[in-house]
Amino acid sequence: MNGKFRSRAERACGGVRSLLGRTSGVSAPIVGAAPAATPGDVPAAAERADLIAALAGRPGVHQLQDVLLDYCIARPGDSATELAALLEPLDRHPELTATLAAFLDCDLDQRRAARALGVHPNTVDNRLARTT
Structure with missing residues (x-):
């Protein structure tokens, strides 16, 4: 995933978070967000977003890094790249x-x-x- 796309995805999540923050008195939903680099990646991204939302368990917009450990336990190997990037600084x-x-x-x-x-x-x- 390129940096330009990641930046858009992060901005989109921020926008949704902002909208959710303005809904006083309304029960805020639990939303999972996962990027898709191509149209063909959308079904897998939607499945990943559903699992992220299920693991988050609290209202708001959640990305993989918000539930990374739980996600790794639920789907070993599916998030190996993200987990390796998180742990890489410890190697030094x-x-x-x-x-x-x-x-x-x-x-x-x-x-x-x-x-x-x-x-x-x-x-x-x-x-x-x-x-x-």
């Missing part, structure tokens, strides 16, 4: 990957992760902040 910083793995292995306990890594708990916090 192995300490961040190790910290994230330790944090998950320690049931999201920062102090246990710090002990497992042999670092100060604030170091765990700082590294986790850099992963987002």
